[in-house]
Amino acid sequence: MTVQQKLEILADAAKYDASCASSGAKRAGNGQGVGHSDGNGICHSYTPDGRCVSLLKLLLTNFCTYDCVFCVNRVSSDIRRARFTPEEIVTLTLDFYKRNYIEGLFLSSGIIQSPDYTMEQLIAVAKTLRSVHHFGGYIHIKAIPGCAQRLVDEAGLYADRLSANIELPTQQDLVQLAPEKKSAVIETTMTQIHERKQEADEDRARFHSAPKFAPAGQSTQMVIGATPSTDREIITRASGLYTSYKLRRVYYTGFSPYPEADTRLPLRASPMIREHRLYQADWLMRHYGFAADEITTETEPELDLAVDPKLGWARRNPEFFPVDVNAAPRETLLRVPGLGYRNVDRILSIRRYHRLGIEDLRKLHVRLKDAANYLIAADHLPSVPNLLGDVATTVTSATQPPAQQMGLFEEAGRSALWGAL
Numbered sequence: 233m234t235v236q237q238k239l240e241i242l243a244d245a246a247k248y249d250a251s252c253a254s255s256g257a258k259r260a261g262n263g264q265g266v267g268h269s270d271g272n273g274i275c276h277s278y279t280p281d282g283r284c285v286s287l288l289k290l291l292l293t294n295f296c297t298y299d300c301v302f303c304v305n306r307v308s309s310d311i312r313r314a315r316f317t318p319e320e321i322v323t324l325t326l327d328f329y330k331r332n333y334i335e336g337l338f339l340s341s342g343i344i345q346s347p348d349y350t351m352e353q354l355i356a357v358a359k360t361l362r363s364v365h366h367f368g369g370y371i372h373i374k375a376i377p378g379c380a381q382r383l384v385d386e387a388g389l390y391a392d393r394l395s396a397n398i399e400l401p402t403q404q405d406l407v408q409l410a411p412e413k414k415s416a417v418i419e420t421t422m423t424q425i426h427e428r429k430q431e432a433d434e435d436r437a438r439f440h441s442a443p444k445f446a447p448a449g450q451s452t453q454m455v456i457g458a459t460p461s462t463d464r465e466i467i468t469r470a471s472g473l474y475t476s477y478k479l480r481r482v483y484y485t486g487f488s489p490y491p492e493a494d495t496r497l498p499l500r501a502s503p504m505i506r507e508h509r510l511y512q513a514d515w516l517m518r519h520y521g522f523a524a525d526e527i528t529t530e531t532e533p534e535l536d537l538a539v540d541p542k543l544g545w546a547r548r549n550p551e552f553f554p555v556d557v558n559a560a561p562r563e564t565l566l567r568v569p570g571l572g573y574r575n576v577d578r579i580l581s582i583r584r585y586h587r588l589g590i591e592d593l594r595k596l597h598v599r600l601k602d603a604a605n606y607l608i609a610a611d612h613l614p615s616v617p618n619l620l621g622d623v624a625t626t627v628t629s630a631t632q633p634p635a636q637q638m639g640l641f642e643e644a645g646r647s648a649l650w651g652a653l
């Protein structure tokens with residue numbers, strides 16, 4: 233099998249891992265111009281400083297000795313198999329990097345022989361890139377649950393990010409669909425990464441020359457919709473992982489059925505909007521101070537797919553509103569639907585000099601369609617019945633801000649348009 237054929241199989245197999253979000257575009261060159269993109273294995277991810285980077289996204293192999301029912305690479309799956317050698321991946325990464333196609337590598341693998349052996353193969357790629365070729369690009373590798381602590385320690389010296397996949401929301405789900413996987417084993421690997429990173433960070437605070445360990449932290453991935461686990465269970469699980477292991481991200485992948493799938497799996501794909509609502513709920517926990525048990529209720533454990541979860545919470549808690557944008561503390565403003573956390577910080581900064589009215593909020597690109605029902609501004613008071621509805625009422629006409637304030641709002645508004653919302 234040529235490297236190109238392996239690349240087609242193993243880049244395609246890697247697309248099911250959601251830890252970096254999008255695959256590359258396909259564009260055929262005409263043989264006269266420069267450049268040819270065949271869409272194999274380029275994805276995008278975000279570095280800790282917010283830059284979007286292109287990554288070569290590959291599996292070392294799609295052979296796997298495990299039989300996770302939801303996974304296309306499971307041992308009982310009838311698919312074309314391939315395996316790269318570590319040297320082939322190193323060469324591919326360097327070639328793609330030198331041609332400026334990519335800025336880093338995302339490498340995962342099926343489990344071959346044992347977790348230790350698989351992890352050693354993944355480490356060999358990262359170690360060769362860093363130590364032999366002095367590769368300075370981004371490297372994200374999978375931590376294989378159950379591998380030895382010494383391998384986790386070594387992997388973090390070469391990788392920017394490590395991720396051990398939790399796979400499914402509950403241990404019961406794993407028993408049902410991934411019998412070889414155990415929550416306790418996966419969480420042991422997460423603990424090892426977390427503790428080793430903490431130690432390394434403390435060492436570096438004292439001695440700048442101490443080696444870094446997985447500077448971009450750890451993440452995980454959860455398949456949703458393959459079992460009947462509720463959104464409440466999924467969000468609670470994610471919240472526990474953030475708290476216990478200081479994960480940077482939990483990624484949610486909606487289950488997609490495939491031909492001749494196991495009868496234990498649902499026949500329908502999980503709707504995309506569910507994945508989207510879970511990411512919104514996740515965002516609320518990480519950036520808006522919401523606890524997992526506030527986002528859904530015991531009696532309604534599923535997210536309302538028709539409504540943003542923040543708006544859903546506001547509708548269930550009308551006694552919390554309206555909130556005065558000119559007086560409320562940050563944690564209260566963060567609860568207003570339509571107010572993003574960056575806009576909350578802008579409001580806190582601007583209101584030291586100026587009482588904000590509706591026009592000011594509009595200039596900041598606040599989503600007034602949602603927010604106006606829930607906030608008080610200098611010239612605006614919502615009518616009480618609207619707290620449960622959608623139509624806002626402005627009681628007084630907008631007051632123009634003084635001329636010297638315009639620059640301030642325009643500047644904030646412009647940065648809001650650049651995607652900071």
Ligand code: SF4
Nearest residue numbers: 296298300303306342
């Ligand atoms: S261990 Fe990973 S690659 Fe192997 S079957 Fe399970 S999910 Fe798929």
